[in-house]
Amino acid sequence: MSGSEENDHRRIVHPTVDDPITAALSLGVGGPVGEHAGRHSWWTPVQVLLALTAICFALGFVQKTPCYRATWSSSETNYSDMCYSDLPYLYVDRGFAELDWPYSSAIAVRDRYQVMEYPVGISYFAYASAYLTHWLSGSPNLDARGGMSQPQLAADPKVHRETLLFTAVEGVGFALCALLAVWFLSGVHLRRPWDAAYFAVSPALLLEGLINWDLLAVVCVAGALWAHARGRPGLTGVMIGLGTAMKLYPLFLLGGLVVVYGRERRWRDLAGATATGLATWVVVNTPAFVSGRAQWNVFWSYNTHREADLGSVWLMLQQMTQHTFGVHTINVVSWLFFGAWCAAVAVLGFSARLTPRLAQLGFLLVAGFLLVNKVYSPQYTLWLLPLAVLARPRWRDQLIWQGGEILYFASVWWYLGGHLEPGGGGDPGFYWLAIIVRMATELYLVGIVVRDVLLPEYDVVREVSWRDHFSWWRQGGPGQLALTPSADGAG
Structure with a gap:
């Protein structure tokens, strides 16, 4: 082992000496790593993290097995076994069984199929998955399908097999996204690669990674944190x-960059990040916009006119008060609250003693959005996951937060399946309780992150910098007994 390798090994923060819960669990297998521990000849932290992610996601596939065996045709199985997924239902309903372009404006297509109500990146991914599904299925005759109705198409045995294959293809794509996200997260702080383990073995990733297309955005967020860490x-x-x-x-995340770059007077970097972000979004949206502007606009109009839906505080209040809030009222109040929340995060960020980390600011902003959003689907937990694990890399806090998410995950399916209705009839009180617990645990993690921003000595990521400075001082190095001003760097 070379001298540089030894130094790199010493620089890595090992979870068994950093996290109290991990340290306690390690007692059953020999205890925390010692000062003279060597480096494995092949396994590196990143390789271990990728293996853990693969295992976790494979268990996610297993968790969906009851619905796969039932071909997602049984609502009872979907809800009682908590294995529901949006993926198989859109293969026929959105025209992918006939490989219709999601943004086609052809009358024959639009009279037959509903427009994808998702952003363009998801539509592209689903279309590419459908194309691969058709290729793997032997390129079926699409002309014959044009003469079949949607119910006939859905009932066709060949299409039925394709639907399952389409779901599997998408799932493999999501698994690759999860692996790439962990690789990104492990490189945000080179001395703390093990922080990505909170993502790699997350219950949220296992249970919710295959519900919808959210992991496509999650890997981009992880990539943004990685790129920011490298300046x-x-x-x-x-x-x-x-x-x-x-x-x-x-x-x-641009709001977080405003605080970070603003405090450091890096206006050119802020302008560059904003410009490249806007340009990238325009380039990705252009094919959809050009091929079908009306179809491209469906995502925006759908979300504007959407009513209070599952998981939201709005739905809970409506059920409690038996009063239906107008869509306009929900939109205005939600955006006003979120605007005030963003202002509070900005004040927090600019008034903190040290520049907050991007993961901390991003977590706070996204959490505020979700708390008042008019829909809070179970898989939206994934939005917070890469930000949360880097904002507060501690098992205790992660388990408290994800414990509330798991409770809600189970409750929403049982609620939809009618399993939470009181025996004598009445209101779904347990479902309301699950929403409240979910919000409470999320606010708990928000409070912990706010404390870390205000009192950076509690920030375990910055605490490493303090320990290293102290170590250097004892060894005769530069005696800089102070917290590192910014802990977003990869070093």
Whole structure:
């Protein structure tokens, strides 16, 4: 082992000496790593993390097995076994069984199929998955399908097999996204690669990774954090632009960059990140916009006119008060609250003693958006996951937060399946409780992150910098007994 390798090994923060829960669990296998521990001849932290991610995601496939065996045709199985997924239902319903372009304006297509209500990046991914599905299925005759109705098409045995294959193809794509996200996260802080383990073995990733297309945006957010850590604002903007083309929420990372770059007077970097982000979003959206402007606009109009839906505080209040809030009221109040929340995060960021980390600011912004959004689907937990694990890399806090998410995950399916209805009838009180617990655990993590921003000595990522400075001082190095001003760098 070379001297540089030894130094790199010592620089890595090992989880068994950093996290109290991991340290306690390690007692059963020999205890925390010692000062003279050597480096494995092949396994590196990143390779271990990728293996853990693969295992976790494979278990996610297993968790969906009851629905796969039932071909997602049984609502009872979907809800009682908590294995529901949106993926198989759109193969026929959105025209992918006939390989129709999602943004086609052809009357024959639009009279037959509903437009994809998702951002363009998701539509592209689904279309590419459908194309691969058709190729793997032997390129079926699409002309014959044009003469079949949607119910006939859905009932066709060959199409039925294709639907399952389409779901599997998409799932493999999501697994690759999860692996890439972990690779990105492990490189944000080179001395803390093990922080990505909170993502790699997350219960949220296992249970919710295959519900919808959210992992496409998640990997872009992880990529933005990675690029920012390496001082590459242009690439950071590109990843934010790509993520915004998948889901809207990665756009909020620009708010975090305003604080970070603003405090450091890096206006050129802020302009570069914003410009490349906007340019990337425009480039990705252009094919859809040009081929079908009306179809491209469906995503925006659908979300504007959407009513209060599952998981939201709005739905809970409506059910509690038996009063239906108008869509306009929900939109205005939600955006006003979120605007005030963003202002509060900005004040927090600019008034903190040290520049907050991008993951901390991003987590706070996305959390504020979700808390008042008119829909809070179970898989939206994934939006917070890469930000949360880097904002607060501690098992105790992660398990408290994800414990609330798991409770809601189970409750929403049982609620939809009618399993939470009181025996004598009445209101779904347990479902309301699950929403409240979910919000409470999320606010708990918000509070912890805010504390870390205000009191950076509690920030475990910055705490490493303090320890290293102290170590250097004891060894005769530069005696800089102070917290590192910014902990977003990869070093």
